[in-house]
Amino acid sequence: MALFSFFQKLQETTPPTSSPAESFDIESLKTRGLELLEQGLDWVNNELLHPDTLIQLGVIIGVLFLGALVTPAVTGWLKAGLAKLPENITQKINKPLLAIVRPLFWLFGMFIALTVLESAGQSTTFVRIASSLALAWVIIRAATFIVPDEYRKTIAWIAWLIAGLNVFGLLAPTLHWLDNHGIPFGDAQITLPFVVRAILFSALFLYGANWISQRLRARIDTLPRVEPSIRVLISNATHVGLFFAAVILALTSLNIPLGGLAVLGGALGVGLGFGMQQIVANFVSGVILLTDRSIKPDDVIEVDETYGVVKSLGLRYASVVTRDGKEHLIPNEALVANKVVNWSYSDNKVRIKRRLRVEYEIDLRLATALVVEGTKKVPRVLAHPAPACLVMEFGDEAVEIECRFWVDDPQNGISNVGSEVMLSVWDLFKENGIDIPLRQEEILIQSGSVLEVKMAKD
Template sequence: MQGEAAPSDGETVLKECVLRDGIEYCRTVSPDPAASDGGTAQTDYFAWARPVLDDPVGWAQQNILNLDVLLPVLYQIGAVLAAVLLGALLAPPIRRQASGLVGRLPKSIARNVNDTVPRLVRPALWALFLYLATVLFVSLGLDGTLVRIASSLALAWLLIRLVTTFLPDAVRKPLAWTIWGFAILYAFGVLDETIAWLSNIGPPYAGGRISPIFIVQAIATAAFFLFIAHWLATRLKTRVHALPRVEPSLRILMSNALQIGLFFGAALLTLAGLGIPLSGLAVLGGAIGVGLGFGMQQIVANFISGVILLTDRSIKPNDVIEVDETYGVVKSLGLRYASVITRDGKEHLIPNEMLITDKVVNWSYSNKDVRVKRRLRVEYETDLRLAVDLVCEGAANTSRVLQSPAPKCLVMEFGDEAIELEVRFWINDPENGVSNVSSEVLLNVWDRFKEHGIDIPLRHEDVLITPGSTIKVELARSSEE
C-alpha cells in the first residue's frame, strides 16, 4: 500500500509500505530537489536504515533492550536452534535410508545421484524445519523475522548444494557466492531495494543501462546458453562418431559443424535474451570481418583447407602419411591442423594448408599394401642364382612380409666392385614402421649368406704403379722432437 506523510516545510513526502510475512516494511519517497515543477521523484532505497543511523541509542533502547521485543527474539533463537539440532539428529538415519533406496535404482541412474542425495539431506531437513517454524510463528501472530532469515539461508544452502553438484568446478564457487548474496539480501528484506539501486547505476546505452545487474544477467545468460550448447555438442558428436556407414572424415566435419552451429546459436540467443538488437551488429560485424580477413589469412586458409580435407577424404584418421620429412599415423583431423604421431612417439601438428599445397605421400590412401625396396651387393665369385634364392627366402621368412605377392630379388647392375641386387617385398601395416621390417629382412639374408659362405664385398681402391715410375719417400722430424 502507499500513503502520503505530513508535509514538512511545504515539501510533500511519500511513504511506500509493503506487507510481508505479517510485517509492514515502509520506505520514504521524496521529490527530486532538481525537479521543482513536479519532476520525477527520487526513491530513498535505504529508508529502513535511517532510524538506526539517526539515533542508534534510542533505536537500541526501543528495539533491543525492551522486554516486549527481547522475548520474541529469544523465542525465535530457540526455534532456530531446535530446528538445527533436530535436523542434525535426523540426518544420519535418513541419509542411510536414502543411500539404500538409491542402491535399488538402475545403475545408470544410481551412478548420477549416489553422491548427490546424501549431501542434500541435512540442508533439506534444516530448510524444512525452519519453514515449518516460520509458518507456526505467522499462524500464532508472533514476530518471525529471525526464523524467516534462517529459513532463507537454509534454503540458499540447499539450492547451492543442488545446483553446484551438476556444474563444473570452475563455476561452483562464483555461483555459490552469488546465491548466498541474494539469500542474505532477501532474508533481511532489502533485495528489491538493492536490485533497484544497482540497476540505476552505470553508463546508459541504446534502450538500457550497463549496470552491475545487467552485467551479472549477461554473464549468467551467456553461461547458461554456452553450457547447453556444449552439452548438446558433446552428445551429438558422440552420436555422429558412432554412425556405422559414414567415413571418419565426414564424421569429423559433421561434428565440427554441429559444434560451431550450436555455439553460434548460443551467442545469438544470449544477445536476444539481453535485449541487444541484432541489426545494429551488422556494420560492426562487417568491419570485424574485414579486419580478420587481413590479419588472420593463415588461420582462414587452414580452416578452409581443413574443410577441403574433410570433404574430399584424401587424408583420413589412421592413414599413414609422409610430408616434409615427417612419417607417421594421422591421429586426428581438425579445422586448423592435423595431428600426426611418428614412430618415435612425437606428435606433429601439421597445418592443413601444408597438406593441401605440399607433396604428401599417403601410404594407405586406397589400401595399406605397400612395397618396400632394399639394395645389397655380392662378390663376382658368388653363385648368383643361389644368392637370389637366399635373398627371397630370407624375406619370405620375416613375420610382417606378405607371402602374396611373394618377395622377389632382382639383379640390378654389374658394378665395378660388386653385383648389385635389390629385394622387393610387400607389407600391409605401414603404421608399424618400414625401416624395422627392412632391418629384419636384411638380417635374415645376412644369416643365410653366412651359412653358405657368400661374402658382401667392401669398397676398395687400386693404386697402379706403372713401369719406370719412382716413389719418393721422405722422413721429416717434427719440431717437438
Template sequence: MTNPVTPPDVSPSVTAPAPSEGLAESELMMRAEEVTRDAWTWLQEHVLTPENLIAISVQLGVIVAALLLGRIFAPRVRKLIDRGISKLPEQVREKAEQIAPLILDHGLRPAIWIAFLWIGQTALQGLGQPYLLVRIAASLATAWLVIKLITQFLPEDMRKPVMWFAWGLAVLNAMGVLDDVLIWIDKFGVPFGDGGFINLSFVARAVFMAALFIFAAQWLSKRLKARVETLPKVEPSIRILMSNAIQIGLFIAAAVLTMTSIGIPLGGLAVFGGALGVGLGFGMQQIVANFISGVILLSDRSIKPHDVIEVDETYGEVKSLGLRYASVITRDGKEHLIPNEQLVTNKVVNWSYSDDKVRVKRRFLVEYESDLRLAAQLCIEACADQPRVLKDPAPKCLLMEFGDDAVEMEARFWIRDPQNGINNIGSEVMFGMWDKFKEHGIDLPLGQDEIRITGDSELKVRMVREKAKKDEDA
C-alpha cells in the first residue's frame, strides 16, 4: 500500500506572506497595459482602417476649405454690405451704420464658415459619406457666433461666466450627449409646492425668465423715462417722481411675471411678504424714511433740480433728486449726497425757491475824515460795473453804524445766478470799491494803538537785538 501524500511540514511560527507594494504596482501596470492594448485595438479596428482614414481626411479637408473660403470671401462680402448700406435712406443708413460694425466685425467671418460647413455636411450626407467631424465643427462654429454676438450686449463682469457656461452646453450638444446629460442631472432635485420639483431645468428656466423680464423692464423704463423728460408742462420734480415710479413699477411687474412663469404661487408669498415687511420696518427705518422723504420732496417741489441750497455747511446746486438722496455740487467741485430725510427735517436755505434773484450784502469801514456820500456813490458804481449785478433792483449803499474808530457801511446788490457763486461776485465788487476809493482819496481805517506817556511815567528800554547778536557770536 502506498502512504497518502501528507502536506509539507509547516512550522507554526511561519505565516503566509502578505501582498507587497511591488505586487500592487505590477497589477496596476498590467491593468494599464491592458487598457492601452484595448484602446489601440479599437483604434486599429475602427479608426486606422483605410476607409476611416480616407473619411477623416475628407472631413478635415472640408473643414479647412470652409476656413479658407471664409477668409477669402469675408472682405468681399463686407464691401458688398457696406455698399448696400450706403444706398439706404438717410435715417435708415445712420442706424445701420451704428449697428453694422457690432455685428459684422465679430460675426461675418464665422457666419461664412458656418455656411460652408453646413454646405459641406449636406454634400457629404448626400453622397453617403461620414460627416461627424464636419457636423461637430459646424455646431461649434454656430455656438461661437451666437455666444460672440450675445455677450457683446452683456455687462463686462458677466461676459466670461456666461461665455464659459454657453461653451459647455455647446460642446455637449456638438458631441450629441446634451440631452442625456440634462436628463441625468434633472433626476437630482428638491420637491417644491404641489407636485413641483426644483432641479437644473427649473433653475435654468427661472434664470432665463428673470433675465428676460428684467431686460424688458429696463429697456421699457429707459424709453418711458426719456418720454417723461420731454413733457413740456410738467415740473422737473414731478418728472423725476414719475420716472422713479415707472422704474419701480416695471421691476415689480418683472418679478411677478417671473414667479408666475416658473409656477411659483403668489398666494403663498403673502405670509412671507408680511414677515419681510415687518423685518424691513425695524431694520431699514432710515432707508424707508429717506424713501418717503424723497417722495415728499418730489411731490411738494420744495427742492428742485438746479436749485441753489444751503444745508448746514454745504452750499451748492442741486444736480439731481433721487428716492434716497439728493446730489448737491458745491463751488469747489465736491458732490455731496445728502439723505432726503435731512432735507425734510432740518433747516434748508433755498436761494432760488420762488425766485432766482438773490441779494448779496458786503460790509466795509470808512474813516471819519472821508466824504461818506462820495464813498456811497463810489460803492454803487463799483457794484454797477459788474455784469452779474442786476440793474433792477438797483444796487444800494447804506450807512449802518458810527463805530468807535470808523464808519460802518454796507453794499447791497442783486444777482440772478447764485449757482455761479456768491463770494466770488462779492469779492469782485470789493476789488472795484478798493480801486475807486484809492482813486478818489477815500481812506479806509487802519488799526493802530495809541500810547500816552505822562510826566511821572518811567520808561525802560532793553537792547534785545544786541543781546541776540552776542548769543549768536558765542
C-alpha cells in the first residue's frame, strides 16, 4: 500500500544518532528535517496527488455526502415504522437502530464503490481503508449500546484505537511488541495484553455466573414444597458455587496453573484464623440458621430491643424490618449465640397481656365482663382462644385485673392492638360508670409535730 511504503521508506532513510553530542547538532537537525520534508513532499506528489488516489478520495467524499443527505429521510421512515410496534420493543431498538443508520449507509456505499473500482481496474487502497473504518463504526456503535452508559465512551475509544491499528496493518506488530515487554513475574511476565485478557475473561465469566445465579434463584424461590430457609440456603450455595466456578474458568483461560492456588489457600487459611474470625463465625452461623430453620423469612423475632419481621436471611447477616420502617442488619452470630424470641416459630398465634386497675367500690364481676366484651370488639383479636380477664391482686389502692387475648398476625404489631383493646375497654367503663382510681398519698401529722411554712420569692 502506498501509505505504508511512505512510513517504511521514512524509517529506512532516517539515519541513527551516533552520540548525544551529534543528536543536538543544529546543522544535522536541519539537514534531517529537510530530508523528512522532502520525502513527505515526494510521497504527496507521487502517491497522494496521483490520479488514482484523487479518484478514490473523490469517491469517498461523494459516498459521505450522499449518506449524510439520505440519512434524515430514512431516519424519519424508521421512526414512523417503529411507532407502530409495541412500546416495549420500540424502547429497546429505537436508539441503537437510529444510531447506526448513517454509518450503515456509508458502509454500503463504500462496498459498492469498492466493487465498481475493482471492476474498472482502479486502485482501491484508500477506499478499502474507508470501508474498514465504516464497518468498525457500525460495529462499535451497535456494541456500545450493550454496555452501561458510564463505560461507553471508554470502550468506544479503545475499540476505535484497535480498529485504527487494524486498518493500517499495525495491530499485529503492536500486539507482538506488547506481548514481549512487561513486568517480570517469576518465569513469566505481566504484559498489557495479559492484563486486558484477564479483565475481559474475569468480567465475562463473573457476569455469566451472576446471570445464571439470578435465573436459578428465581426458579428456586418458586419451589412449592421447600421451606423458605432451605430455599435461601440452596440459592446462596448455588451463587457461591457459580462464583468459584467462574474464577477457576477465568484462571484456566489465562493459562494460570491451578497448583498455585494451594499457596493461596494456605495464606487464606491463616488470614481466616486471625483477621476474619467474625466473618467466618457469621458465615457458619448463617448455615446453621438456614439448616435448623429456627429462624425463617417472615418470622417475627425479638432480639435485645429489636422487634420486627425477618425480611431475608443471608450467609453473613439477617435483615429485620421493624414497625417504624427501620431495617436492622443483625449478624448471624448474634442470632445463634444470644437469646432470641421467635413469636412465630411454631405458630403465629401470640397471647398479649394488659393490666388495668379498678376501684374497690365497683362491681368487680361487671368490670371483668366489660373487659372481655371490649376486647372482643377489636377485629384483630381472635375468638378462639377466647379473651379472658383475671383478677390478679388486691392492691393497697385498687384491684388489679389483667386482660389476656390472642392474635395471629404479630408481624402487624403488638403495641397497636394492645392500644385498641385498652381504648375499647375505656369506652365501656365510661358508659357503665366504672372509674380508674388515681394514685393517692396520705400525709399523717402527729400531735406535737411542728409544720413550718416559708415564703420564698422567685
